[in-house]
Amino acid sequence: MKIYSLVFLLISSIFIFASCEDDVLVKPSAMLRLDYSKPEYRTVETGCPYNFSMNGNATMVKKKNCGTNIYYPNMKATLYLTYQDIRNNNLDSLLQDAQKLAFDHTIKANSIPEQPFINPDKKVYGMFYMINGNAATQAEFYVTDSINHFLNGALYFDAKPNFDSIYPAVIYLREDIRKLMETITWE
Secondary structure, eight states: OOHHHHHHHHHHHHHHHHHHHHOOOOOOOOOOOOOOOOOOOEEEEESSSSEEEEETTSSSOGGGGEEEEEEEETTEEHHHHHHOOOOOOOOOHHHHHHHHHHHGGTTTTTOOEEEEEEETTEEEEEEEEEEEOSSEEEEEEEESSSEEEEEEEEEESSOOOOOHHHHHHHHHHHHHHHHHHOOOOOO
């Protein structure tokens, strides 16, 4: 019995020492790589008092009252555009509503940097809100000519908000929104 115990102890020791010789290999954390094609912009006629350039990877759906949805199927995101005429000096209330819509997300947002937009040659003035964090929307904006036209937009993803996961798509789509703001023309 002693011999069996000794042999068992010897074999166990060999396995323990043999397994301890292997180096531990720490693998780096995997990161999801999302590559989006370079955008190719084209001017679209909306049939409404505004036109703009949009990404060829997106699909435009016209809504009633000159609203427009720009859908990005590869990212499962939609940019909702709402158009309103300026009437009876209601520009102040339109601006307040647009700002309120953006800042309603402060509960979930980490920050909401504002970026003014001014193009006096095309009579386009506006504000771009980059909403960072797990808010329902990741970007909002408005543009106006201050006399007749007011257009605001909001970007939503068809998923539960997780800013870390959608961040590459957010950056890509924010550039599309900037392009829209830069290329908008009024009828």
